[in-house]
Amino acid sequence: MKLFFTPTSPYARKVRVTAAEKGLSDRMELVLCDLRAPDQAHLAVNPAGKVPALIGDAGEAIYDSPVICEWLDTATETPQLLPCVGPERWTVLRGEALADALMDDAVTLVLERRRAEGQRDRVLEQARVTALRRCVAALERELPAWPQTLTLAHIAAGCALGYLDFRLPDLDWRRDHDWLSRWCEDFSRRPSMRSTQPG
Numbered sequence: 673m674k675l676f677f678t679p680t681s682p683y684a685r686k687v688r689v690t691a692a693e694k695g696l697s698d699r700m701e702l703v704l705c706d707l708r709a710p711d712q713a714h715l716a717v718n719p720a721g722k723v724p725a726l727i728g729d730a731g732e733a734i735y736d737s738p739v740i741c742e743w744l745d746t747a748t749e750t751p752q753l754l755p756c757v758g759p760e761r762w763t764v765l766r767g768e769a770l771a772d773a774l775m776d777d778a779v780t781l782v783l784e785r786r787r788a789e790g791q792r793d794r795v796l797e798q799a800r801v802t803a804l805r806r807c808v809a810a811l812e813r814e815l816p817a818w819p820q821t822l823t824l825a826h827i828a829a830g831c832a833l834g835y836l837d838f839r840l841p842d843l844d845w846r847r848d849h850d851w852l853s854r855w856c857e858d859f860s861r862r863p864s865m866r867s868t869q870p871g
C-alpha cells in the first residue's frame with residue numbers, strides 16, 4: 673500500500689502511528705506530497721487534495737484519517753484498536769472525533785497566523801484558541817474513562833497534543849493540564865510516536 677503524506681500533518685501522523693502499532697509500517701510506502709501543488713497521482717486518490725490518502729494493495733482509494741485508521745485496523749487481527757461493537761466502540765469513535773476536532777482548530781489557527789499581517793482574522797484566531805482549549809479540557813476529563821488498552825482515540829489524542837507542542841508552544845496547553853501533560857509525555861515514548869515525530 674501507498675500513503676500520501678506530509679511529515680508535519682497530525683492527521684497523517686495518526687495513520688503512520690496506527691500502521692506502526694499494527695505492525696504494517698513495512699508494507700506502507702510513504703509518498704511525500706506538496707500540498708500547494710498536489711500531483712495527479714495524489715488527486716486521483718483523494719480529489720480534495722488532502723493528506724493522508726491511501727492506496728490499498730488492491731488499488732482501492734481510502735481517505736480521511738478516521739477511515740484509513742479503521743481500514744488499517746481491519747487489516748490485521750491484533751492489536752484491535754477499535755472495538756467492533758458495544759459502548760466502547762462509541763467511546764473510542766467519540767474520543768477520536770474529539771482529538772480530530774482539536775487538530776482542526778490547531779491547523780486552522782496555524783494557517784491563519786501564517787497570513788500576512790493585515791490579512792489575519794483575529795476574531796477567527798481567538799475563536800479557534802477558545803475551541804482548542806475546550807477540546808484539551810474535554811480530553812483531560814474523558815481520557816481516563818477510555819479503554820485501558822491502546823485505541824484509535826489514544827493515537828489521535830497523542831498526535832493532536834503533539835501537534836500543539838510542535839506548532840503552537842506559545843499556547844502552553846500543559847500549564848493547566850498536569851494529568852494530560854503526564855499522559856502525553858508517557859504516550860510520546862512509544863516507538864510509533866518517536867519514529868513519526870514531526871519536523
Ligand SMILES: N[C@@H](CCC(=O)N[C@@H](CS)C(=O)NCC(=O)O)C(=O)O
Pocket residue numbers: 680681682683707720721722723724735736737738772779
Ligand atoms: N479530515 C481530514 C483532514 C486532513 C487535512 O486537512 N489535512 C491537511 C494537512 S494537515 C491538508 O491536506 N491540507 C491541504 C488542503 O486542505 O488543501 C483527515 O482527518 O484526514
